[in-house]
Amino acid sequence: MPAQTHSRHRAGVVLVVVSAIVFSTAGIFTKGVTTQAWDIIFWRGVAASGFTLGYLMLRGALWHEIRAFNGPALAVTVMMAAGTAAFIPAFKLSSVANVALIYGAAPLITALLSWITLREAPTRTVSIASLAAFAGVVIIVSGSLGSIQIVGDLLALFMTLMMAGTMVVYRRYPETTAALPAALSSITLLPVALMFGAPLAVPSADLPVLALFGLVFALASVTLSEGARRLPAPETALLSILEMPLAPVFAFVILGAQPPVQVILGGAMILCAVIWSQTRAKTD
DSSP states (O other): OOHHHHHHHHHHHHHHHHHHHHHTTHHHHHHTOOOOHHHHHHHHHHHHHHHHHHHHHHHTOHHHHHHHOOHHHHHHHHHHHHHHHHHHHHHHHSOHHHHHHHHTTHHHHHHHHHHHHHOOOOOHHHHHHHHHHHHHHHHHHTTTOOOOOHHHHHHHHHHHHHHHHHHHHHHHOTTSOSHHHHHHHHHHTHHHHHHHSOGGGSOGGGHHHHHHHHHHHHHHHHHHHHHHTTSOHHHHHHHHTTHHHHHHHHIIIIIOOOOOHHHHHHHHHHHHHHHHHHHSGGGO
8 A cells, every 4th residue: 555545544544433432422412411302403513513614714714615515515415414314213213222233234335335336345354344343233232122113224224324325425526525514414404403393492501511512523523524535435434333332431431331241242343343454454
């Protein structure tokens, strides 16, 4: 791998891993407030878009992002918004385990979508690591799989397809802007959240937590998009599911929530699969 390509790849890995770490704190924020799901989406969206647009203005980059906003950027905006909109109803209409299991297939779905649209087949290492990571997901949810509820499961699958599509677009069009689509996807959902929630009735004590959640979400969304521009789509998806084993770690450290044995075992398998894939990356 040429030095410049290796440096770009390494930067992509770091960005996606940072995104996974930041995304894995979502449960902490959700548990830390009494606010309902759509109200969380509303205030998180207000804060995330505000922070992102403010950052672009301070850097003097907002006008550049607007001028660079093109078809792929619009596609990313729509897919990010649609995936987020499906995320909360999926949890309400199906079990958490089912949603986690479907999202755990993201590397495999992304690899298939990447091959169909870009003719970019995943490396042997990424394919093996993706299968091992999916096995880890199965172990994590094995103790709590609920009955199949088709609508919720289809929403979870749709969310996963939107995530996969976003990664493929950034791989195909690496010049696509990252910050503005993330902000616009949050803004797009505000009317929907107003329709299904009651964000103006949120307790004032929850607002600082939701504002911090918005900042975290903005950081995670932009770093994921920036990382996806630098990596093959299947590898981006594989790295992104590091969120799954990291989430219970943060829950244990901050909230004292003891994870079940299968979560520890499955999380260890996912972590080992991702680490192994990176140690083998130079040989592919």
